[in-house]
Amino acid sequence: MKITLFIPCFIDQYYPGAGIGMVRILEKLGHAVEYPESQTCCGQPAFNSGYWDEARSVAETMLDAFRDAEVVVGVSGSCGAMLKVFYPELFHGHPREAEAKALAAKTHEFSSFLVNVLGVGDLGVSYPAKATFHDGCHGLREMGIKREPRELLKHVRGLELVEMKEAETCCGFGGTFSVKFPEISTAMGEVKCASILETGAELVISNDSSCLMQIQGILDRQGKKIRSMHLAEVLANF
Amino acid sequence: MGTESIQFHRDADRLTHDLRHRGLIQKALGGYYVKRDEQKAKYTDWQEARTSAAAAKYEAVNHLDKYLLELTEKLEARGTKVFWAADGAEAAEYISSVARNAGVKRIIKSKTMTGEEIHLGPALEKAGLEVVESDLGEFIVQLREEPPYHIVFPSMHLTRGEIDETFQKKLGSPHADTPEELTMIARGVMRQKYCQADMGMSGANFAVAETGHISITENEGNARLSTTLPKVLVSIVGIEKVIPKLEDLAVLLPMLATAGAGQNMTCYNTLLGGPRQPGETDGPTEFHVVLLDNKRTSLLADAEQRDALHCIRCGACLNVCPIFKNIGGHSYGTTYQGPIGSVITPHLRGLQSWKHLSFSSSLCGACHEACPVRIDLHHHLLQNRRNAIAEKSVWWEKPIFAGFAWFMRRPALYRLAAPMLRLGAPVLHAIRGKFFDPARMWTGTRDLPPAPPQSFKEYWRKRNG
């Protein structure tokens, strides 16, 4: 299967390791990957801020980039949900609505793609650590991803996964929310970090790097020695 | 920023730093989660039950005229007087006139959020009437001259110590140590009030069109007493409370209890279809139902968000909302707090004044997941944002997003972002959190990750080049 990579701007600029991990895993599984270099941002910051015209103009760049793709696999739950769930809404009644719907239909989040489409569970990797998993809200509630990352982590040798209290509670990132309402966002993050610390884990894993930026940013500010990693980086440890 | 927005930012920022408050709310809701999950687990299928409950409300809301007329006709057939009020002022005026005509001096009120919404208590007090809240939580916040903190748990932000202090000061009661003792003090005070009151007032959780009943859900018995003992009864009912059939309650009542308080069924669910009937020995001799619009029809006219009128005011979305849990109910400055309040307040009280509530959300969707009638709450917050900006964009945001869009439409230019970021990173790090740090809204409370040695795009070029 030829897989087209969706690497959101956030991953591209700050967390390329997650994207690189995804490339290595898909290639190890014997798939050809391609990466349309014309992709930039999915437009979510403008969309979430109410600037739908601006968001749509950015999103059109993405419609162009992925026009010929067979399947699109993204490494971020949040940006994936933007393509999969919100593009059809954004383009509702617009000339390119059909294209938006087509892109939504062929877009997958990375862990869900591995488990539900490729039927993969065990990637034959090991990563000795005591870890906890944070469910990014967009992946969890917009795309229904909960079981898939755990299914993949279950098979990682040496990885002890401890569930945190209220794993499904938001970390407080929320895109532009985190800078428009920094006090509320940080308070939410502190609650999340307290749940993480309570597990005694040395590593926080998520399928959303934006959540990890929030979590790691607070943990670092608190001087806590917990690391965070994207799921793809853990699974690419071969 | 409008005054409502300034107040919100100020109060929310203060509460987020109040660790005592955070602990109090976490503890109170911790118990709720356990009970709610226990109850939900008993359902044959909670998700299907949600769909059924939503279907009942959908039917009612989308045929609202028909069901309101049926409700009115059936209520009137048993001697209830039905008054349609376009807004709070009309409702208050009507209720005052009912009180005047019946020579009423004292009113005992059971909990009604619709009454809170139109500030009915103060309006009637201004008309010279004594109005006493009978719900314990409402009574406590009334004594403290505070608005309810939560639509279902009005006093959940207070400790027993604070309530004891309030009772000592306002009721002259002796010091009490336990919730039990404090409750009994209130019970004693209220017993007198029920017997003295000549008018009772209530809200309604549902109104059954088919049979002409209002349905009141409560745990304490205060609504039953308030609607039984005084000679005059007035119930204020939002027009969206109507449901088609009696059987709809067979699903809605248990779900309200489970979602709202983790109960199997709330202690008292009472159907009132008229004043004292021939052959009855007690109950009010006069019963008035006030059907209130107060901008609900504006929300109805927004077809996209019409399902917000499905709301049964269970408070489940507040209980799971991480924003609510950190900023508390009072910060909202609204009658309806939490996600549902953030969705509907702009419709009820003006989009530009209340849009900040829709922006103050991480859009996590926990509210939608918790809603027993499946209101698409977090997506409605997005729609409110879109509508607010379409109506009136923010002067400094517009160029930022226009610039953002311009930049992101140019992949060649975008490619330069990574080296720029690396170049700027040491500078940003040095000034992080300072006044002139462009990222200080982030770095004021959180660290930024270091810029990686290469972007994904650079990795890809190298790999393929």
Place this chain on the structure above:
Amino acid sequence: MDSREKILRRIREALSVKAPARHLDHGQTGSMGVPPVNGAARSVGDGSLQTGGTPVLPDGCAVAHSPTDWLPPVPENNDGRVSLFEKNSADLKTEVRHCADAAAVASELALLARENGWKSVASHSFEMGNAAVQSLGLPVVRTDREYQTSDLEKCAAGISGCDCLVAQTGGIMVTAASAGGRALSVLPPHHIVIASRSQLVGDLADAFALLRKAHNGVPAFVSFITGPSRTGDIERILVLGAHGPKKLTVLVLEN
């Protein structure tokens, strides 16, 4: 134009635009609801994103379901319902006592009177209770005839019948006719319900069906009593007897 006409006009104008289909089918058609991912089963947390609707049999025939089918299950037989009612009652802190016959009802009531030190009670005329109430030998305020609220307020207990007991919820359905008016079951601090085992119904839908059958239309006052009065308004700690009865006892007559 009066407000009624004004409101109706606004409603009709508003409803001239149809609500999106997702308000009813919850995302099977709409875009801000999620289309199924790759046809794979969705398994979020409590599965909230799973769309509801009518279950489909393997052969594709839809089964007609009543909305109440999704509620907590209720046994079909009377014994099962009685034990479910008892279990729910225990959770609710409703006391259930079984009485083999009418004489046992009388002796159980007398025992309750002694245990609780009743000085006076309130009641109404109902077949299962009349003899037992009379045999207490206490002053009785009758609420099925003219009475003073202040007299009822002084009574230690209210003894009433009911329309039915609801197994699924542990509830008791009362009407003015079955429970001596609107106040008897809520004003005195202890409410005693005398019911027969055959009055057990499954769920609220059964109770409503009974209500329609037993009365000439649904009466003006109906209440489901599910446990003694309670509040959690102070620190979310349960306290019984907020305003209504602190105690609720159901005497179940076996035959």
